Amino acid sequence: MKRRTIDKIVSLLGLGLAAFLFITAALLNWGYSFADQNVTEQLSAQKIMFPEGDSDSFKALKPEDQEAILPFVGQQLTTGKQAMAYAQHHIGAHVKNIAGGMTYSEISGAALGASAASKADPANTELATKAATLMGQRQTLFMGETLKGLLGNAYAFWQLGQIAMYASLASFAAGVVMLILSALGFANLRRTSEGVTI
Numbered sequence: 001m002k003r004r005t006i007d008k009i010v011s012l013l014g015l016g017l018a019a020f021l022f023i024t025a026a027l028l029n030w031g032y033s034f035a036d037q038n039v040t041e042q043l044s045a046q047k048i049m050f051p052e053g054d055s056d057s058f059k060a061l062k063p064e065d066q067e068a069i070l071p072f073v074g075q076q077l078t079t080g081k082q083a084m085a086y087a088q089h090h091i092g093a094h095v096k097n098i099a100g101g102m103t104y105s106e107i108s109g110a111a112l113g114a115s116a117a118s119k120a121d122p123a124n125t126e127l128a129t130k131a132a133t134l135m136g137q138r139q140t141l142f143m144g145e146t147l148k149g150l151l152g153n154a155y156a157f158w159q160l161g162q163i164a165m166y167a168s169l170a171s172f173a174a175g176v177v178m179l180i181l182s183a184l185g186f187a188n189l190r191r192t193s194e195g196v197t198i
Contacts, residue, residue: 002194007185007186007188008189011185011189014178014182015178015179015182020175021171021174021175022175024175025168025169025172028164028165029164029165029168031160031164031168032161032162032164032165033161035158035161035164036161036165038157039080039083039154039161040079043078043083043154048076048077050069050073050074050076050090051074051090052074053070053073057090058073061090062093065089065090065093068085068088069085069086069090072085080154080155080158080159080161080162081158083158084152086151087148087149087151087155091144091151092148095145095148098140098141098144099141103141104145107137107141110134111135111137111138114127114130114131114134115134
């Protein structure tokens with residue numbers, strides 16, 4: 001086979017690959033933009049604010065939780081990174097203090113059982129107080145764990161957008177390299193004489 005034919009085929013394949021990489025970069029960038037914008041819009045609409053550094057809410061946190069949210073004190077929650085910090089180190093820290101660290105699923109059965117027992121024995125004020133306490137803890141845990149989970153999902157979606165951004169940059173860079181290599185292949189094609197074979 002002639003060397004010029006091989007150079008032409010390889011250079012054309014390189015151009016095709018460069019075009020594919022540029023299209024991939026554009027699609028990945030679109031995915032990044034969509035994820036980033038969507039997360040920012042959804043979180044901004046919630047108007048969640050990090051506590052101020054001198055607030056009781058901040059001071060009540062353990063040192064490791066304070067350290068995690070310190071870069072965001074007083075800011076509005078608008079990014080996935082902030083969502084994860086708020087979910088894990090603010091909501092998560094406060095939720096652990098409810099019901100001795102029990103989760104919603106752990107306390108729900110006990111709360112419903114105590115509530116049913118209290119209804120069966122309405123004169124027992126001690127049982128009614130216990131039922132009310134457990135039901136309040138159940139509701140608070142449900143709301144806290146739900147918000148924590150939703151913020152965790154926002155973080156995951158945002159993180160996928162970040163991965164798409166880096167993949168877009170890598171794909172664009174690879175496309176540029178392939179375009180340069182294809183141009184060099186076509187330049188070499190002109191210098192190769194017609195009679196050279198491989």
